[in-house]
Structures are given as structure tokens and as C-alpha cells.
Amino acid sequence: MADEISDELVTNYEHFRDALSSFLVEHIAVPFTKRKHPEPKSEPEPTLTPATTIPTDEETSPEPDPDDLADFTTYLATATFLALPPTLQSIAHHTWTDPSLSLQTQYSLPLTPDHTLTILQALDPSVPDSLVAYGLATPAETPTTTTTPSTWNLPTPAEFLAPILTAYLTTATSPPPPPRSTKATAMSTTGCEICGRDWLNLGYHHLIPRMVHAKVVKRGWHRPDELQNVAWLCGACHRFVHRFRGHEELAREFYTVERLLAAEEVRRFAEWVGRVRWKAR
Incomplete structure (x- = not known):
């Protein structure tokens, strides 16, 4: 079909x-x-x-x-x-x-x-x-x-x-992204930074969720210049990360891709979803 x-x-x-x-x-x-x-x-x-x-x-x-x-x-x-x-x-x-x-x-x-x-x-x-x-x-x-x-x-x-x-x-209907944040740039890092799939549309995930930016600076968890750190993720991995932990815990404990991948639950999901591939048309 x-x-x-x-x-x-x-x-x-x-x-x-x-x-x-x-x-x-x-x-x-x-x-x-x-x-x-x-x-x-x-x-x-x-x-x-x-x-x-x-x-x-x-x-x-x-x-x-x-x-x-x-x-x-x-x-x-x-x-x-x-x-x-x-x-x-x-x-x-x-x-x-x-x-x-x-x-x-x-x-x-x-x-x-x-x-x-x-x-x-x-x-x-x-x-x-x-x-x-x-x-x-x-x-x-x-x-x-x-x-x-x-x-x-x-x-x-x-x-x-x-x-x-x-x-x-x-x-x-999204407008073209700025030149320095294009999908091509993200793809050069091997695709989705969680599952590695490089043929999907990617979006950026704020490693320190925007909803808690003011709080993390006030409490000294992160510097202001660290707030815009992002990871390029496919839609499935992006949604999984936001179900994996709440905003504050993501900001405190899982604010890098390396920290996310250190969690067994994330690794298991990444291994599984990375095998979901579309057949050639």
C-alpha cells in the first residue's frame, strides 16, 4: 500500500x-x-x-x-x-x-x-x-x-x-530551521542521539527542560549558559524521555545524553526502538 x-x-x-x-x-x-x-x-x-x-x-x-x-x-x-x-x-x-x-x-x-x-x-x-x-x-x-x-x-x-x-x-508546516540547527547537522552525529536511527525526522530536546529553567538557575543546579543544551532525537525517543522522568529530575540527574544512556531503562528502549525500521518502498 x-x-x-x-x-x-x-x-x-x-x-x-x-x-x-x-x-x-x-x-x-x-x-x-x-x-x-x-x-x-x-x-x-x-x-x-x-x-x-x-x-x-x-x-x-x-x-x-x-x-x-x-x-x-x-x-x-x-x-x-x-x-x-x-x-x-x-x-x-x-x-x-x-x-x-x-x-x-x-x-x-x-x-x-x-x-x-x-x-x-x-x-x-x-x-x-x-x-x-x-x-x-x-x-x-x-x-x-x-x-x-x-x-x-x-x-x-x-x-x-x-x-x-x-x-x-x-x-x-514548521518553518525552515536556522542554518546552524538543521537536521543535516544533527544527522552528522549519527542520527537520533538515543536510538541512532538516521533516516527519521529529528527534533531538538532541551536536556534541561524549559519549564524549569528559572528554578534550576535559582537553585544553582546549572549555569544560565547551560540552559540551551539540546539533543537531537526522533519523535519516539523524545516522547520516551519525557515519560522516563519528570522535568526536575531530568534537569538534576539526566541533563546530558551520556547520563540518559547510563540508565538501563533508556538503553533497553533505545535498543528495541532502534530495530523498528521501515521496509523499502
Whole structure:
């Protein structure tokens, strides 16, 4: 199905797939996040191995199979991307900021679940069915009496996809970065500084979170000139780091890439997610 993406849309498709992958990794990587999820209800296409389905036993759950997760991500990303309106498939900074197109008004961010439903009217039903089957979402408009308690706190498919579409649009419409902070510069350091993948879109992570800059200077944890130290990370690793520890602990104990990689939990995640690779189109 990925072959259906035209060459001029490949960059945006990859942005969307990376955004989706980040959210899937967050929800599926149970051995690393210690979260409990409901069992899958069925096995949609493409079929995943039991290691990739959402396990319920945190102590005995195997690590999700990277190859199966990559296939599942590509399947969902392609089906969803192809369901987007052509304007959103080809969106860029110059079209986003063109006042004559009014795209920022039409697609005000962050997208709501209702707006997402409108945008994805052409979405193949197999996509929401797959999200439900693998315990990532609960059926839309399903009465509580017909569901199990384990699914009550799950998002609907639209609620699950809304932040993914928002993340995609945010990335695809971002202005070109300053010359000294380009992706090419980051790639010269072997890609993502956590997992090492060098073909993904990278973003910078403030090693000392911006939310606590004033506090760390006031308490003498770091000098003002150290506050802008950053690491270039893929979306999945960036989200993992912010789940790994809170802002203050990241600032006090994990303010360098070396300190992050010294933590066994981070190393295990990096080794696993580094094996999630996309097949050649």
C-alpha cells in the first residue's frame, strides 16, 4: 500500500508515519513504560505476532516485535494518510501561511476529535477496527454497558488520531530551521542521539527542560549558559524521555545524553526502538 504514495508526497507521508510511530510506541512499549492495557479483541490485517499485541501482565509481557510493529505502523500510516484531503497530504509552511488559502483557520490546531472525524471521512474502516482490536482505542459511541471496565479509559479512534494529525501538521508546516540547527547537522552525529536511527525526522530536546529553567538557575543546579543544551532525537525517543522522568529530575540527574544512556531503562528502549525500521518502498 505504501507504493500508492506519489514521490512528491513522500516527505509528508514520512512525517505522518513518524508521528504515528511515536504514539504507537508510547502505547505499545509496555515493558518500558510499565503500563497495563487490555487484551486485543481480534486480529485485523496485517496480522501481528502475539509479541506485538497489547499484553496484560506487566511482569511477563515480551517486548513487542520491532518488525511486526514497523509493518503495523506502515499499514496504519498509509491507509490514514491516503484518506487525508489532498490539501493536507501536500501541506507545507508556505501553503500553511498563505492568507489566501486560510488553512490555519480551516484546520485550527490542536485538532479536536470531531474535526478529525470530518477530515478523515474517507478513512478505511479497517483502521479504527485495528486500533480497537489491539487495545489502542475503544469503539466510538459504544455504551458503557456493552464494554468492559478495561476499555473505559481508552480513547475513541478519533481521539487517538487527533493528536497524531496535530503532530503531523505541526511538523509539516514548521518553518525552515536556522542554518546552524538543521537536521543535516544533527544527522552528522549519527542520527537520533538515543536510538541512532538516521533516516527519521529529528527534533531538538532541551536536556534541561524549559519549564524549569528559572528554578534550576535559582537553585544553582546549572549555569544560565547551560540552559540551551539540546539533543537531537526522533519523535519516539523524545516522547520516551519525557515519560522516563519528570522535568526536575531530568534537569538534576539526566541533563546530558551520556547520563540518559547510563540508565538501563533508556538503553533497553533505545535498543528495541532502534530495530523498528521501515521496509523499502
